[in-house]
Amino acid sequence: MTDGHRVDFMEGLRRSETAELALGALITFIAIMITSTIMASVLLLIVETTFRNSQEHSLTQSENLNGIIQVNRFELSEYSNPGNDELYLVFELPYILNEVSDIDVVWSMLCKSTTMIQYLSGDFDTATEISDDGLSAATNDFFTNTRMYHIFISTSGVCDISPDFSAELVIAVNGGRTKVIPFDVGSSPHIGMVFI
Secondary structure, eight states, X not given: OOHHHHHXXXXXXXXXXXXXXXXXXXXXXXXXXXXXXXXXXXHHHHHHHHHHXXXXXXHHHHHHHTOOOEEEEEEEEEOOSSXXXXXXXXXXXXXXXXXXXXXXXXXXXXXXXXXXXXXXXXESTTOEETTSOSOOTTTOOEEOTTOEEEEEEEOTTTSOOOTTOEEEEEEEETTSOEEEEXXXXXXXXXXXXXXX
């Protein structure tokens, strides 16, 4: 083999090795790109799923947290000592997102006597819009965020209101928040006495 042929052969071998190296680098680059694309797709799917779950959770949480009852007026509407007394409540639910059933809003009253604590409870089934009587269960079945309502709550002789009487009215929205209203009537309770 002459020197010219040897140089040509070596040159061809060098080019062949360079081509193999370039081809290997190209294949590696393509493999990295495919792997990166797959990883990016998986990461996007994870992020999308996380945001979707987060959004569902926040909507559920917002519905629950927005179940707040706002009491506009709370007063003594019937009074006799001893006897059946009655409380009057004007309220609204301004932040709810969907309608709330009247039986999903409940109340309880804890009253102290000299020897024990007594308990009385019920729901808002008899609550009506402010233009109705506040006593009829069939009149209104759902509360919305655009209306004002009222209800009369009878103490039924269990929590007999008398001078120096004190109690707590607790109102809860199912899946929402609870409102506690402490009140006392002082030494001379009377019809129309306003607590809020």
